[in-house]
Amino acid sequence: MMDNVSVITLFYLSGLNEVKSHRFILVSLTLLCYCAILLVNIALIVTVILDKSLHEPMYILLCTFCINGLYGTAGFYPKFLWDLLSPVHVISYSGCLVQTQVIYSSVSIDLSILAVMAYDRYVAICRPLEYHSVMSRQRLIQLICFSWLTPFCVIGTNISLTARLKLCSPFISRLFCVNWIIVSLACFPAETLVNNIVAYISILIYVFHGVYIVWSYMYLIKTCVHSTENRAKFMQTCVPHLVSLTTFIFTVLFDLMSTRFGKHLPQTLKNFVAIEFLVIPPLINPLIYGFKLTKIRIRILGLISLKNS
Numbered sequence: 624m625m626d627n628v629s630v631i632t633l634f635y636l637s638g639l640n641e642v643k644s645h646r647f648i649l650v651s652l653t654l655l656c657y658c659a660i661l662l663v664n665i666a667l668i669v670t671v672i673l674d675k676s677l678h679e680p681m682y683i684l685l686c687t688f689c690i691n692g693l694y695g696t697a698g699f700y701p702k703f704l705w706d707l708l709s710p711v712h713v714i715s716y717s718g719c720l721v722q723t724q725v726i727y728s729s730v731s732i733d734l735s736i737l738a739v740m741a742y743d744r745y746v747a748i749c750r751p752l753e754y755h756s757v758m759s760r761q762r763l764i765q766l767i768c769f770s771w772l773t774p775f776c777v778i779g780t781n782i783s784l785t786a787r788l789k790l791c792s793p794f795i796s797r798l799f800c801v802n803w804i805i806v807s808l809a810c811f812p813a814e815t816l817v818n819n820i821v822a823y824i825s826i827l828i829y830v831f832h833g834v835y836i837v838w839s840y841m842y843l844i845k846t847c848v849h850s851t852e853n854r855a856k857f858m859q860t861c862v863p864h865l866v867s868l869t870t871f872i873f874t875v876l877f878d879l880m881s882t883r884f885g886k887h888l889p890q891t892l893k894n895f896v897a898i899e900f901l902v903i904p905p906l907i908n909p910l911i912y913g914f915k916l917t918k919i920r921i922r923i924l925g926l927i928s929l930k931n932s
Contacts (some may be wrong), residue, residue: 631790632715633715633716634713634714634715634716634795634805635711635713635793635794635795636797637794637795638712638795638796638799638897639706639712649707653703653707654704656902657696659906660692660693660696660700663913664690664693664909665689665693667913667919668689670922671686671919677919681740681744683767684743684763684767685740685919687767687771688733688737689908689909691729691732691733692905692908693905694725695726695729695730695732695905696729698722698725698799699898699901702714702722702799703799714800720782720805722800723785723800723802724775724778726800726901727781727802728775728777728778728779730875731774731825731829732770734774734832734833734836734871735769735773735832737832738832738835738836739766739767739769739770740864741835741836741840741864742766743758744840744843744861745842748857749842749843777825777828780825781802781825782802784817784821785805788805788808788810788814788815789811789814790805790809791808795808797894797897798894798898801897802822840861840864840865844857866911867904867911870903870904870908871904874899874900874903877896877900878897
């Protein structure tokens with residue numbers, strides 16, 4: 624009997640049950656937000672690709688940052704828009720695992736890229752004479768592969784462990800699939816011990832990423848204090864990274880706290896907290912870099928003025 628109950632082929636996403644009366648407004652706002660995310664990220668990616676003067680490590684890393692933003696939001700917005708227009712909010716078992724993989728590998732990739740960006744700025748400011756030899760094309764490719772493949776494998780390991788569990792409920796009280804919630808649906812909690820251990824190891828890996836980034840920027844600030852030239856370079860190229868990091872940390876922490884400890888929060892508040900990291904960083908990051916980094920700003924403004932003339 625337990626085997627029959629635990630064969631789950633569909634999940635029901637119950638996070639939208641309380642917003643039926645505001646569906647049209649939500650569809651309009653979501654579509655507007657997703658179009659804005661696509662526009663600002665694609666604009667920055669195309670600008671970096673087309674302008675050969677931007678083919679430097681910092682801008683190439685920024686380009687991969689925006690590509691990851693498109694990758695992560697593609698795992699959420701199309702399905703969310705479909706759910707807003709559908710009377711029943713369901714997702715297949717395999718589709719749920721894929722969505723979880725895409726969204727959370729994207730979050731991990733964001734942090735990995737920020738760590739690589741921090742390393743790039745450290746070399747540029749603290750070891751300027753060695754910059755081009757240290758951040759060679761081959762090294763850059765290796766770092767980009769590391770920042771994408773490692774998170775993908777780490778999250779993939781968590782998803783693989785989840786896929787082996789027998790589940791006793793098909794109801795997920797969120798707008799999208801979340802690995803932790805799927806694990807909590809297991810018929811036999813004892814079987815989730817390995818999942819919990821691997822999940823905490825994964826979190827620890829990315830906590831170390833965060834510690835490395837914070838340490839790097841503290842070291843950079845200490846180094847730049849006594850040099851006007853380095854201070855200017857720090858303000859120009861490092862401040863956008865710090866803003867991105869701060870935005871990322873706050874949105875992800877809110878989501879983690881809500882997932883783990885927010886059982887008694889109103890569903891509307893849970894929904895808002897849950898999608899923060901899928902709205903704010905992908906939309907704000909390209910704008911921050913586009914306005915703050917001089918080369919990109921000049922290039923974009925040049926294209927706009929050329930189009931208007």
